Amino acid sequence: xNRTIAIAGLAALCAGGCNKKxxxxxxxxxxxxxxxxxxxxxxxxxxxxxxxxxxxTFQKPFQEAAIEDFTKANKGVKINYGGGGSGKGRxxxxxxxxxxxxxxxxxxxxxxxxxxxxxxxxxxxLLGAITISYNLDGVDKLQLSPTTIAKIFQxxxxxxxxxxxxxxxxxxxxPDTDIVVAHRSDGSGTTDNFTKYLDQAAKDxxxxxxxSTVEWPADTQAGAGNPGVAQIVKSTKGAVGYVDLSDAKxxxxxxxxxxxxxxxxxxxxxxxxSAAGDGIDVKDNLLFSALDAKGDxxxxxxxxxxxxVYARQADHTKGSTLRSxxxxxxxDGQAQLKPLDFAPLPRSLADKAVAQLDKIQVP
Amino acid sequence: xxxxxxxGHKHYGDRAFHALAVGAAALVVIVLGMIAILMTQRxxxxxxxxxxxxxxxxxxxxxxxALPFIWGTxxxxxxxxxxxxxxxxxxxxxxxxxxxxxxxxxxxxxxDLLAVVPSVVFGLWGVLVxxxxxxxxxxxxxxxxxxxxxxxxxxxxxxxxxxxxxxxSEKEAALALGATRWEMIRASVxxxxxxxxxxxxxxxxxxxxxxTIAAALVIGSALxxxxxxxxxxxxxxxxxxxxxxxxxxxPHKAALIALAVTLFVITIAVNLIATSIVQRSMKRxxxx
Numbered sequence: 001x002n003r004t005i006a007i008a009g010l011a012a013l014c015a016g017g018c019n020k021k022x023x024x025x026x027x028x029x030x031x032x033x034x035x036x037x038x039x040x041x042x043x044x045x046x047x048x049x050x051x052x053x054x055x056x057t058f059q060k061p062f063q064e065a066a067i068e069d070f071t072k073a074n075k076g077v078k079i080n081y082g083g084g085g086s087g088k089g090r091x092x093x094x095x096x097x098x099x100x101x102x103x104x105x106x107x108x109x110x111x112x113x114x115x116x117x118x119x120x121x122x123x124x125x126l127l128g129a130i131t132i133s134y135n136l137d138g139v140d141k142l143q144l145s146p147t148t149i150a151k152i153f154q155x156x157x158x159x160x161x162x163x164x165x166x167x168x169x170x171x172x173x174x175p176d177t178d179i180v181v182a183h184r185s186d187g188s189g190t191t192d193n194f195t196k197y198l199d200q201a202a203k204d205x206x207x208x209x210x211x212s213t214v215e216w217p218a219d220t221q222a223g224a225g226n227p228g229v230a231q232i233v234k235s236t237k238g239a240v241g242y243v244d245l246s247d248a249k250x251x252x253x254x255x256x257x258x259x260x261x262x263x264x265x266x267x268x269x270x271x272x273x274s275a276a277g278d279g280i281d282v283k284d285n286l287l288f289s290a291l292d293a294k295g296d297x298x299x300x301x302x303x304x305x306x307x308x309v310y311a312r313q314a315d316h317t318k319g320s321t322l323r324s325x326x327x328x329x330x331x332d333g334q335a336q337l338k339p340l341d342f343a344p345l346p347r348s349l350a351d352k353a354v355a356q357l358d359k360i361q362v363p
Numbered sequence: 364x365x366x367x368x369x370x371g372h373k374h375y376g377d378r379a380f381h382a383l384a385v386g387a388a389a390l391v392v393i394v395l396g397m398i399a400i401l402m403t404q405r406x407x408x409x410x411x412x413x414x415x416x417x418x419x420x421x422x423x424x425x426x427x428x429a430l431p432f433i434w435g436t437x438x439x440x441x442x443x444x445x446x447x448x449x450x451x452x453x454x455x456x457x458x459x460x461x462x463x464x465x466x467x468x469x470x471x472x473x474x475d476l477l478a479v480v481p482s483v484v485f486g487l488w489g490v491l492v493x494x495x496x497x498x499x500x501x502x503x504x505x506x507x508x509x510x511x512x513x514x515x516x517x518x519x520x521x522x523x524x525x526x527x528x529x530x531x532s533e534k535e536a537a538l539a540l541g542a543t544r545w546e547m548i549r550a551s552v553x554x555x556x557x558x559x560x561x562x563x564x565x566x567x568x569x570x571x572x573x574x575t576i577a578a579a580l581v582i583g584s585a586l587x588x589x590x591x592x593x594x595x596x597x598x599x600x601x602x603x604x605x606x607x608x609x610x611x612x613x614p615h616k617a618a619l620i621a622l623a624v625t626l627f628v629i630t631i632a633v634n635l636i637a638t639s640i641v642q643r644s645m646k647r648x649x650x651x
Contacts, residue, residue, distance in 0.1 A: 084609055085610045086609075086610060087608075087609055087610040087611055087612060088608075088609045088610075111612070185579070185584035185606050186607065186610075187608070187609055187610030187611055188610055192610070208423075209423035209424065210423060211422045211423040212422065212607070212611070213606075213610070213615075214421070214422070214423060215419065215421045215423075215586055216585070216586060218585045218586065218595070218596065220585070221501070221583070221596070222501070222583060222584035222585065222596070224579070224580065224606070235495065
């Protein structure tokens with residue numbers, strides 16, 4: 001009996017989640033399967049239940065706000081979101097230490113097989129902007145193209161009045177100040193997405209590749225977490241660093257507008273990040289990258305974060321609570337995002353996430 | 364009450380105590396052994412190749428060279444020792460030889476108090492005061508200074524105990540021959556305490572090399588830095604592990620565990636040397 005469920009579950013997942021080739025033949029039966037699952041309505045979670053989670057610190061402020069709201073409305077439910085980084089979240093979920101994980105990037109294909117609980121589902125929950133924050137007296141407006149950003153961060157450009165920066169800012173008065181580059185000292189999803197963006201948008205100029213840590217030149221400064229980088233930028237004349245929008249605003253930093261694919265310089269904001277989410281290709285398993293998105297209004301350094309759960313839940317109460325919490329995150333909870341300087345999911349993406357809730361199988 | 368019963372009871376207690384003591388001792392060895400085996404096993408993929416030869420640390424390219432971090436660990440620990448040893452010995456000598464009795468007790472408890480301050484507090488103080496207020500930046504020197512403050516109480520308290528084992532007769536003999544206080548310290552105290560003092564310094568060195576959070580906060584996290592310039596930013600093995608673990612995938616993880624193994628081996632070696640030196644000096648002083 002168990003095995004049949006497993007196989008059926010796998011088939012359903014594969015039709016929805018395998019990003020290799022679309023198999024039109026299999027699609028129909030899998031859809032029927034999904035409908036069957038949906039028929040089993042999640043009953044109101046009764047009795048005390050605790051969900052544990054860890055992972056992305058990027059989405060942590062949202063999780064905290066959402067948990068407060070959700071647990072107020074659902075008495076007896078307790079949710080702990082521990083943070084610790086996307087890598088930790090993925091590992092904890094793989095080892096079944098937590099009930100769900102937050103992550104800014106998905107599992108690598110090679111690691112998926114090691115997940116003890118079988119197949120996973122990705123739920124995008126929000127988008128966010130990475131700002132290029134700077135500290136430069138007398139310059140309140142700064143425009144940067146991806147190539148210039150790449151050159152600044154790998155120390156090809158060392159002065160603020162360099163000709164590349166001047167070319168991005170026609171008519172602006174740029175001082176002869178030394179540039180101080182600030183980056184993360186800890187492994188980070190923000191670094192991963194920022195360097196991925198440069199690798200994509202400034203292919204020819206960017207040489208440091210991408211990853212949660214990269215080989216920054218030695219004459220740069222490192223700070224712990226987004227607040228650490230913000231702190232360096234704030235306290236150092238001539239400094240520039242990549243900081244997520246909410247921390248940049250919290251520290252009162254100035255940030256540059258960044259040239260997008262359409263050639264427009266766009267200011268980072270919740271709206272311009274949501275706009276980036278509108279113009280992207282989303283795979284069937286809801287994996288996508290919002291970096292360097294098309295669209296006139298899209299802020300190009302927009303990144304995304306997911307909640308990852310196992311498709312087949314072992315426990316009835318936990319599974320159904322998890323499903324209703326996820327539903328809250330991608331529907332009503334989205335209203336919490338803007339005050340935190342995060343961008344809500346665009347309608348199209350939120351609908352897909354809601355539809356995917358039916359793929360969570362609760363015994 | 365029967366006497367034999369009593370004896371039997373005592374015998375039983377003895378056996379239980381024996382088992383407990385042996386068990387505890389064995390447990391330590393087993394845990395240590397298991398740590399070593401498991402970590403080496405997990406680090407194995409990264410330990411070969413360029414790990415001990417390359418100066419590059421690039422997760423993107425899968426190149427993991429630990430040399431700059433080994434250098435950073437040893438260099439900051441060395442700076443810490445250079446600063447901490449004169450201060451610690453000075454305090455220890457002051458407390459044991461110079462200070463009036465009413466000052467001795469508060470001095471000792473003050474130094475011991477310094478030893479229980481959590482390392483993250485020192486680290487934050489380093490970031491806020493040393494690197495920002497005094498403009499030292501995040502560098503080998505800042506890390507070295509913070510580490511020196513953290514190991515001073517350890518070295519001081521060990522040095523004090525070693526110095527206090529100097530027999531009064533030897534000190535009085537020196538003074539009776541007309542030696543000044545300094546000459547007495549040089550002629551009687553130092554030769555007697557030398558071995559123990561070296562051991563104390565080595566234990567401080569071990570602590571300095573293993574310190575994680577404080578170092579991670581103030582060392583600057585720069586890659587590839589093998590330089591004698593104390594004002595340069597660098598990185599140390601424990602700091603790299605603490606900073607990068609959360610987001611690491613394979614083979615990055617294996618490389619971080621390999622760093623841990625390297626650190627483990629170095630600190631154990633330092634501690635073993637320290638203990639053997641202390642023991643030898645204890646034996647000598649007991650013999651004298």
